[in-house]
Amino acid sequence: MNRTGRTGRRAALGGIGAIAMMAMMVGSQPAAFASEAYPNRPIKMIIPYTPGGSIDTVGRLVAAQLQRQLGQAIVIENRPGASGMIGSEAVAKASADGYTLLFNASSQVYLPLVAKNAPYDAIRDFTPIAQVGHVPLIVVANTSLPTSSLRDLVKLAKAKPRTYTWATSGLGTTSHLAEEMIRHAFKLEMDIVSYKGAVPQLNDVMGGHVSAAVSPMPGAYPFVKAGRLKVLAVTSSKRIPQLPGVPTVAESGLPGFELLSWYGLWGPANLPADITRKLSQEVNKAVREASLKTRFDELAFETVQSTPEQFKVVIKDEIDKVAGIVKAASIRID
Incomplete structure (x- = not known):
């Protein structure tokens, strides 16, 4: 073999060796490269209820800000049905790559406590990313109902x-x-639709x-302001600035009553830790x-x-608290 041939062969071998070494380096640092690359395409955020409700309203506000921060589109997909289980199950079955997320409320962890055949486990099948915040619920009624307070509604129903629902x-x-807690505590014969x-x-x-209905503040309050619903009580422990003249449920005959609707972001189980952490930090930044x-x-x-760890603690505490309520009120759905 002439000298030129040997030189060309050494160069080729050297090139192959360099490529192999680069491949080894990439293979040895998957987390770092994944973290740098994420997200590099649109993210789907599933909201398991119809558009226009409280969860959808807050979820879209958060998604719009995340989109600005991440530089990638956040595509909202409303997947209502089965009290939110259809949308939640879709996320539980999705690839754990950070491109399918769930924006939901506390019902995400409450539902398996009351559903006979829930298609998912609230802890095992999801990765908690960040708790976003919480809102009070308000007790509202049709404007023609001859009542101006929860106490009045209780008297009518008794x-x-x-007759009332x-x-x-x-x-x-x-x-x-x-609604079940109020119905159970006051011994009301009011069917729930x-x-x-x-x-x-x-x-x-x-x-x-x-x-009447109990509904989170973001979705119901605009109708109250427009005069299309009358508000009877709030479920927070204290009165709220937006409705200073409206008593709490606790003031209406149920001392100690408080129930808030809290919202959060989840991914499928086994979401990589670096992606989970990045999303959590971005959510915390967004809500500020x-x-x-x-x-x-x-x-x-x-x-x-x-943090994701703090959100896990919230979820566990909520499950423990609500399990007792569910058992006391004998709440069960098939």
């Missing part, structure tokens, strides 16, 4: 059993649990097809934005800063 945004939701989200729930209360704070204040939405 005087005419099975509750509407809920879905079985196993915070709305449903609040379930809907696929807060919008159809509140529409039927406004239309007079159902008497001044433009979002103004909107959140209008909706009585109080934001929370949390």
Whole structure:
């Protein structure tokens, strides 16, 4: 072999060796490279309820800010049905790559406590990313109902059993649990009618097809301001600035009552730790934005800063607390 041939062969071998070494280096640092690359395409955020409700309203505000921060589109996909279980199950079955996320409320962890055949486990099948915040719920009624307070509604319902009804945004939701707790505590014979989200729930209360409802503040408050619903009570422990003249449920005959609807972001189980951490940090940054704070204040939405580990503790504590309520009120859905 001539000298030129040997030189060419050494160069080729050297090139192959360099490529192999680069491959080894990339293979030895998957987390670092994944973290740098994520996200490099649009992210789908599933909201398991109809558009226009409280969860959808807050979720879209957070998604819009995340989109600005991450430089990638956040595509909202509303997947209502089965009290939110259809959308949640879709995320549980998705690839754990950070490109399919779930924005949901506390009903995400409450539902398996009351559903006989829940298709997912609230802890095992998801990765908690960040708690976003919480809101009070408000007790609202049709404007023609001869009542101006929860105490009045209780009197009406006791005087005419099975005449008045509750509407809920879905079985196993915070709305449903609040109605069950009120019904159980006051021993009311008021049937509960379930809907696929807060919008159809509140529409039927406004239309007079159902008497009253408990619904998170962001979705119900605009209808109260417009005079299309009357508000009877709030579920927070204290009165809220937006409705200073409205008593709490605790003031209305149930001392110690408090039930808030809290919202958060989840991914499928086994979401890589670097992606989970990045998303958590971005969510915490998003909810601090001044433009979002103004909107959140209008909706009585109080934001929370949390790590994935702190969110896990919140979820466990909530499951323990609500399990006792569910058992005491014998709440069960098939």
